[in-house]
Amino acid sequence: MNMPVAKSDISASIPSAPTPPAVAKIVPLPLRQTAMNTRIRATLGKIAAAVIPPVVMIVVLLTAWQLLCMRPGATLPTPTKIWTEAYDLIVDPFFVAGPQDIGLGWRVLVSLQRVAIGYGLAALFGIALGTLIGQSVWAMRGLDPIFQVLRTISPLAWLPISLAAFRDSQPSAIFVIFITSVWPIIINTAVGIRNIPQDYRNVAAVLRLNHFEFFWKIMIPSAAPYIFTGLRIGIGLSWLAIVAAEMLTGGVGIGFFIWDAWNSSRLPDIFVALAYIGIIGFLLDRIVAGISSIVTRGTSAN
Amino acid sequence: MTSYCKIDHVDKVFTRGNTETCVLKEITLDIEKGEYVSIIGHSGCGKSTLLNIVAGLTEATTGGVILEGKHVNEPGPDRAVVFQNHSLLPWLTVYDNVRLAVDKVFGAKKSRAERDEWTLHNLNLTQMTHARDKRPSEISGGMKQRVGLARALAMEPKILLLDEPFGALDALTRTHLQDTVMGLHEKLGNTVMMITHDVDEAVLLSDRIIMMTNGPAAQIGEILSVPIARPRKRLELVTDPTFLKCRQRVLEFLYERHRFVEAA
Secondary structure, eight states: OOHHHHHHHHHHOTTOTTHHHHHHHHTHHHHHHHHHHHHHHHHHHHHHHHHHHHHHHHHHHHHHHHHHHTSTTOSSOOHHHHHHHTHHHHHOTTOBSSSSOBOHHHHHHHHHHHHHHHHHHHHHHHHHHHHHHHTOHHHHHHHHHHHHHHTTSOHHHHHHHHHHHHOSHHHHHHHHHHHHHHHHHHHHHHHHHHTOOHHHHHHHHHHTOOHHHHIIIIIHHHHHHHHHHHHHHHHHHHHHHHHHHHHHHOSSSHHHHHHHHHHTTOHHHHHHHHHHHHHHHHHHHHHHHHHHHHHTTTTSOO | OOOSEEEEEEEEEEEETTEEEEEEEEEEEEEOTTOEEEEEOOTTSSHHHHHHHHHTSSOOSEEEEEETTEEEOSOOGGGOEEOTTOOOOTTSOHHHHHHHHHHHHHTTTSOHHHHHHHHHHHHHHTTOGGGTTSOGGGSOHHHHHHHHHHHHHHTOOSSEEEESTTTTSOHHHHHHHHHHHHHHHHHHOOOEEEEEOOHHHHHHHOSEEEEEOOSSSBOEEEEEEOOOOSSOOHHHHTTOHHHHHHHHHHHHIIIIITOOOTTO
């Protein structure tokens, strides 16, 4: 802002000596500040561009919901009613008021523990079996159609069978998670192993890598993007399965909470639980996707 | 009659269902130690198949390859290959790609520090030290081939197999890499067998040019010695009568006597 003034000063009155140093000192400072300002503004702009649209949409949807359910005779509660009636559930996830009266955070943790065991087993078993199957054309041809049929079976349909087999709700729930999430992991791993480029096999052959080295240095890294696709589908499915399984087996988990709330006509609580399930499922997916992008960095790009 | 590397009466027949396709017929070739041999021919004449047979990646139907008096029929680091499409492992850095080969070949013979040094030495030979921590996806096609070359050289192969190493590169990068390969051949005295379909490249780099007839049942049509003294200078050769004569011989072979008949 001082520039034009300074310039006219110089051109108008050359002999006035004190002006040039003053110009030299003043000009750089505002320049640097504007550079900083634009950078901060750009960052803030980016954050705003990511945050504002979803916030606006949530407000719009909540308003629509509020308006729709405010009519007389509406069967579902409004957001404001949920807020007032399920206030303690929303604000404090980790309260303990009695053996069956605990915060949703605790219930989610119990469910997550079951998922961790069932999904962990599915990941180990699925990757191992997929690796074996992927190496044999005949195993692939023989087993792939069977897996394709089995993977479409609903988690709930497995529950009676697992209850009959284990005669206990806890292992049954874990088994249901396992059996739901294992198929995409097996299938994707097998496809990944089958799709190892001939180039990498040639490199391994020229270097005379043994089976063990080939497995760790070529096979697993090369198939990693496929394996992680399977793992990502698997975590989504197992989170779907846990809610269904817990509804039927009982216990402390978030699924049973919904069933219990339904039986005692606490509709607002169910909505809060749904929000929990959605957010946790989203986070689980993000976590697996994050691990995937770290582990497979550079692998997919060629 | 014991040559350094002998391709001995190699036939290759591919069988698919009931149809048999004879790709290579009666290929016999002796390669001397330190010699630079190019194999040139139209696409589909089986020159890559021949290289794969020497590498051990493809098995000859009859005949075989003898390297330093020993029959070779499986791949090994003594016949290191620089693949046309570089074949670097994308999840490893430039350094780790070379190091993998060094660890495998010299794991028992060299200490950890020596292997590190040897890896860097070979990256330095191909002028790729500056990109040691980059991944293959972050470097150019020419650089990838340099890393592929460093990996192959690091195995200290008895014979270096180049499978159209410059085929996928632009003309300027190719020139640059040819000079690098020529310089390394002079410096290290490697025995090299190179597949190419570039006549100038073949004449510039080779001691002998093996010209293949068109497939099926491709044979060695003619062998041309290139009696140009080394070190060779690209710019001087442009007007060198021997260079021009050799070039003409290869061109005549490829485009007059064994013209590529497309979809005949």
